Amino acid sequence: MMIALPNPDRSFTCTLFWPHDTLAGLDNPRRVRAYFAEHYPDAFELMPDLVPAYRDNPVGHLVTMRCAPWHVTTGAVSVGLVGDAAHAIVPFYGQGANCGFEDCVELDRCLDEARDDFPKALELFERRKADTDVIARLALENFVEMRDKVGSRAFLAGKRLEHALERMVPGYVSRYELVSFSTTPYSQVERRVRRQRRAVAAAGAALVALGLAARRGRALVRTPPAD
Numbered sequence: 610m611m612i613a614l615p616n617p618d619r620s621f622t623c624t625l626f627w628p629h630d631t632l633a634g635l636d637n638p639r640r641v642r643a644y645f646a647e648h649y650p651d652a653f654e655l656m657p658d659l660v661p662a663y664r665d666n667p668v669g670h671l672v673t674m675r676c677a678p679w680h681v682t683t684g685a686v687s688v689g690l691v692g693d694a695a696h697a698i699v700p701f702y703g704q705g706a707n708c709g710f711e712d713c714v715e716l717d718r719c720l721d722e723a724r725d726d727f728p729k730a731l732e733l734f735e736r737r738k739a740d741t742d743v744i745a746r747l748a749l750e751n752f753v754e755m756r757d758k759v760g761s762r763a764f765l766a767g768k769r770l771e772h773a774l775e776r777m778v779p780g781y782v783s784r785y786e787l788v789s790f791s792t793t794p795y796s797q798v799e800r801r802v803r804r805q806r807r808a809v810a811a812a813g814a815a816l817v818a819l820g821l822a823a824r825r826g827r828a829l830v831r832t833p834p835a836d
């Protein structure tokens with residue numbers, strides 16, 4: 610996947626998200642040009658400095674960090690992990706930094722609950738993993754959404770329906786809104802989204818059933834009585 614973010618001078622900064630094999634395979638200018646011409650033909654036309662830009666820009670690595678526990682206490686020394694050190698995630702939900710800030714809030718809460726007993730607070734803080742595991746999965750899923758789905762009409766229609774539901778149904782909030790613009794813990798977001806979907810499916814089924822019953826009723830009214 611290639612994304613392009615606009616700069617104030619009207620140029621774009623492009624970032625490529627590729628498997629390592631693809632990067633390793635493009636080891637000369639001819640291969641670079643051929644690959645871009647095949648996979649990104651519209652962008653290729655707009656990139657006169659493709660080969661030097663490709664050659665000279667840095668390559669990073671995206672990882673999902675999964676580890677447990679996040680704390681250790683030996684004698685008088687306690688060490689705990691927060692933020693990316695505990696749960697780095699891929700950047701496709703734009704939540705990495707936010708997740709770290711939420712860690713601070715949760716750790717503060719744990720310190721209150723543990724009456725400032727630091728080792729105890731770090732122990733309590735392990736409960737945060739339920740939330741960070743969820744956002745790690747959502748971030749990976751969002752990569753697939755960005756890469757494969759945003760050009761699909763069915764997907765876009767689904768998004769329009771979701772926005773319409775948000776406007777029409779009080780209390781209905783999409784997963785994206787809940788993750789990005791609320792402080793609802795990530796694991797609760799998942800539960801709430803499931804509840805909402807069940808409710809919408811049940812309401813939809815009830816509407817269809819009502820519609821069918823109404824049609825049947827009209828058909829009966831129109832049928833002339835038998836002599």
Ligand SMILES: Cc1cc2nc3c(=O)[nH]c(=O)nc-3n(C[C@H](O)[C@H](O)[C@H](O)COP(=O)(O)OP(=O)(O)OC[C@H]3O[C@@H](n4cnc5c(N)ncnc54)[C@H](O)[C@@H]3O)c2cc1C
Pocket residue numbers: 691692693694700702703704705706707708709
């Ligand atoms: C491509 C990309 C795009 C991203 N986009 C977003 C986004 O849109 N929104 C978002 O919220 N997040 C985004 N993130 C994630 C975000 O940048 C991280 O989640 C966030 O910076 C993590 O903060 P942190 O403090 O936990 O770790 P870091 O920011 O990594 O801070 C760790 C610090 O510790 C220092 N350090 C390391 N080792 C030592 C040592 N031995 N001694 C002393 N200091 C040390 C490092 O130099 C660093 O300053 C993105 C990440 C990437 C890679």
